[in-house]
Amino acid sequence: MTARPEPQPLLLRNGRLLDPVTGTYAEGDLLAVDGRIAETGPGVTAPAGAEVRDLRGGFVLPGLIDAHVHVTAITADLASLGTTSPFYIGAHAARIMGGMLDRGFTAVRDVAGADYGIAAAQADGAIRGPRVFFGGRALSQTGGHGDDRGPGADPLPAWSGSRIADGIEAVRAAARDELRKGSHHIKVMASGGVASPTDRIDSVQYSMDELRAVVDEAGAANRYVCAHAYTARAVNRALEAGIRSIEHGNLIDASSVSLLVERDAFLVPTLVTYWALKKEGRQFGLPEGSWRKVDEVLDAGLSALDLAYRGGVRLAYGTDLLGGMHRHQSEEFRIRAQVQPPIDIVRAATCAAAELLRAEGQLGTLAAGAHADVIVLDGDPLQDIGLLADPAAHMPLVIQAGAVVRQR
Numbered sequence: 001m002t003a004r005p006e007p008q009p010l011l012l013r014n015g016r017l018l019d020p021v022t023g024t025y026a027e028g029d030l031l032a033v034d035g036r037i038a039e040t041g042p043g044v045t046a047p048a049g050a051e052v053r054d055l056r057g058g059f060v061l062p063g064l065i066d067a068h069v070h071v072t073a074i075t076a077d078l079a080s081l082g083t084t085s086p087f088y089i090g091a092h093a094a095r096i097m098g099g100m101l102d103r104g105f106t107a108v109r110d111v112a113g114a115d116y117g118i119a120a121a122q123a124d125g126a127i128r129g130p131r132v133f134f135g136g137r138a139l140s141q142t143g144g145h146g147d148d149r150g151p152g153a154d155p156l157p158a159w160s161g162s163r164i165a166d167g168i169e170a171v172r173a174a175a176r177d178e179l180r181k182g183s184h185h186i187k188v189m190a191s192g193g194v195a196s197p198t199d200r201i202d203s204v205q206y207s208m209d210e211l212r213a214v215v216d217e218a219g220a221a222n223r224y225v226c227a228h229a230y231t232a233r234a235v236n237r238a239l240e241a242g243i244r245s246i247e248h249g250n251l252i253d254a255s256s257v258s259l260l261v262e263r264d265a266f267l268v269p270t271l272v273t274y275w276a277l278k279k280e281g282r283q284f285g286l287p288e289g290s291w292r293k294v295d296e297v298l299d300a301g302l303s304a305l306d307l308a309y310r311g312g313v314r315l316a317y318g319t320d321l322l323g324g325m326h327r328h329q330s331e332e333f334r335i336r337a338q339v340q341p342p343i344d345i346v347r348a349a350t351c352a353a354a355e356l357l358r359a360e361g362q363l364g365t366l367a368a369g370a371h372a373d374v375i376v377l378d379g380d381p382l383q384d385i386g387l388l389a390d391p392a393a394h395m396p397l398v399i400q401a402g403a404v405v406r407q408r
Contacts, residue, residue: 005125007403009033009050015060015376017366020350023343023382030060032372032402039368051404053397059380061346062364063106063130063373063400064388065353066329068247068268068318070161071096071132072113076277076322077285078161078195079148093118096326097129103330103391106373106400107131107363109185109356111226111247112138112146112161116182128405131373133357136178137163138187138228139171139214144205145193145228162189168213171206175217184357186218188243190227191234194277194293195286195322201296202251204234211241224358226268230297232256239263245356247318250274250297252304257311266356267313269305270320272332274298277325284323306339316356317349334389342385349388372402 010032016025017040029044030037046052074092075081081089093114100108108130110118119132138161140146146162165174175186190206192199199205211227218225219242226245227238232253235246239259245266249256252267260267277286278294308315319329336345354364362370376397381387387394398406 006034007032007401009047010372010399010402010404011044011046011050011052012060012374012376013052013054015055015058017060018062018346019366020062020343020347020364025059030366030374032374032399035372035401035403037366037368037370037372040366055376058396059377060366061375061377061381062350062366062370063375063398064104064349065107065109065317065357065364066100066105066130066319066349067109067316067353067356068270068320069100069108069110070113070320070322071100071108071110071118071129072161073322075285076195076281076325077287078322079150079197080285081161082148090118094127094129097122097127099326100329101129101398101400102406104375104388104395104398105130105329106375106398107133107357107359109133109135109353111135111185111187119182130400131363133184133359134182135185135187135226136181136183137161138189139163139165139174139178140189141205141210142166143198145189145191145196145199147196147198150197168209171210172213172217175214179217179221179223183223185223185245186214186225187247188214188225188227188238190229190238190243191231193228193230194297195290197287197289201293202231204231204237208237208241211238211243215242235259239265245316248297248301248320249308250301250304252307254307254311257308257313260308260313261311265314266316267308268316268318268356269301269308269336270318270332271301271305271335272328273320273322273325274301275331275335276321276328280325284325286322302335302338305336309340309344314352314355315344315348316353317345330389330391333385337385342382345385346381346388372399374399
């Protein structure tokens, strides 16, 4: 494998640089050297050979982070991936990742599907796309949300975003294997879901002992566990087991909010995927039975986000889109704006998501020493979050590791 070559120094002049933590702008310049932010402030000196760009007052934000993606979900018919060539999946995953980068997402957390190979190919420059924090295959019980087999199927699929593990020793072995393969986190399916064919959304999955065993293994490797969970019952069990990040959470209640705050855990709502699945899911391969499940969580998601936000829960930005619906990734900004102020949505996609990824100081910030992942907007997203929802029109510049990767 070969390392990505370091870009020439890049100096952005006359920008309005956002500190997402304080929600304030500072007018000045930003210098990137060797892929890192070297200096910010007024009148920064350009080093020899630097590329200099005058932003003329453009609004400068840290590169965006989507904390819940599936880059290998090239179709909404997830069961079909088991009989699809991994080379075909990889080629389309590269296309999906390129689209994410063009929308300003310079880093993503993949929570079932991506592996070491995809992350390494991106890091080497073989794939144009966001940095990938991957969890490998999610852990699912038999008949759980990660079990793609229909009621008439027997063999396990050759390829899947999940692996089946039942019993304490089996989940320990599965977690250890995913950690061996370099996973940044482990995902467990702690409730039923929309895309799985044989479970109910309101079911709880895995015993408490099984959940605690996975948390124990992840903690031993200095990693953490995230859990797919919808209902308050499933969410609360996961939190009590020590799980750090709850994915979706559309059907939480006040007890869940209290536990999320008490355990200092994250909630990653993914509201745009239900909107997209209801509108286009069948067009992009979602089976009819799964499409009928969407209504159970569609309308509840916004209320759950409102409840969590008002309760002080740590929130990160996520989308969970599948197949041709990945193009709606930025619409999540507009949906969340119905209950959250723009600065808090921006935080969810920058500094808060970086904390979730355990990449504080490296991502989600414009501070010196961080990766030089930067986006430039032609207006103030704190006044109009719709600017982030329409990157093709309002994001003239995307920079990753100090190199311009998209420009209008």
